[in-house]
């Protein structure tokens with residue numbers, strides 16, 4: 050039996066099993082098996098090619114990567130052409146509609162790569178070669194923009210969410226707070242801060258046995274974690290936790306009441322590419338979700354150039370600032386002078402561990 054048939058079989062069995070206290074254990078084991086099969090499906094066949102996809106690898110560029118996902122004709126191309134600088138003919142030539150189209154959004158001095166994934170993320174979890182590559186690209190993104198058609202029902206969003214879920218992408222979710230370490234002896238040690246409500250030692254041990262893991266430390270730090278969370282932690286390297294912004298396009302074609310209703314949903318923006326409505330708000334929301342900040346660097350004896358900021362992630366240290374200048378830079382580091390809200394006094398002399406704030410001015414003194 051092939052993997053897809055096995056998956057279907059387990060899904061069928063799960064759908065036939067009533068959910069109650071008595072079946073919890075059985076369902077938990079099935080979930081563990083299902084996750085393992087789905088993972089295998091997305092792994093390239095041993096010794097095989099990458100799956101026959103062509104020209105899919107999109108090189109990372111800029112300060113962050115945003116991936117657009119949506120059904121055909123929801124307005125992804127229209128949106129991309131509105132927010133990114135148009136690419137030259139030559140650049141366009143390299144990409145067909147079958148591959149992804151990258152563009153660059155310039156905002157607040159940052160360069161944000163926007164990748165328009167082919168519409169076929171839907172169906173990607175059936176293990177087809179190119180679907181796999183689409184998934185791999187989506188997993189490297191800092192933010193997913195799910196572009197939805199305001200004139201269509203709720204179904205489109207649910208289908209895409211399910212599809213992403215199936216390939217190991219968790220939207221707007223923190224990594225579950227479970228410590229898990231495979232060991233070479235000692236059996237399975239299950240411990241917790243407070244007794245978990247949906248997980249116990251028997252189930253954990255049985256799921257691990259299915260993964261052929263017989264020795265491991267499992268420490269549950271959050272009493273609300275579920276079986277699914279635990280299975281994600283076992284499959285950790287295949288699971289990505291990515292922020293998602295839901296963007297509803299074509300609001301010009303629905304009633305004001307409907308726009309109002311959609312716009313109130315969490316993590317949601319609304320726009321009309323055709324009428325040029327809400328585009329700027331979406332860009333601002335992207336910037337906000339990416340959680341980037343601007344710094345200005347200053348050389349000794351030279352005025353700060355406020356028109357040329359450097360963009361780093363929020364909570365960055367001086368060390369990562371050095372790293373984003375050059376990978377060897379920190380080896381020549383002596384100290385940094387920092388002006389701005391992160392500094393106790395202006396300037397403050399700081400070491401590599403100092404955390405910078407938005408709009409700080411940083412001067413790095415080297416040996």
Ligand SMILES: Nc1nc2c(ncn2[C@@H]2O[C@H](COP(=O)(O)OP(=O)(O)OP(=O)(O)O)[C@@H](O)[C@H]2O)c(=O)[nH]1
Nearest residue numbers: 121122123124125126127168299302321322323324
């Ligand atoms: N009413 C309305 N129509 C729009 C809007 N934005 C795009 N459209 C129309 O929707 C259709 C699809 O737009 P595209 O930008 O090509 O959509 P896409 O998602 O890139 O489509 P694929 O390339 O098939 O994936 C076009 O006919 C657009 O004119 C909008 O804001 N309002």
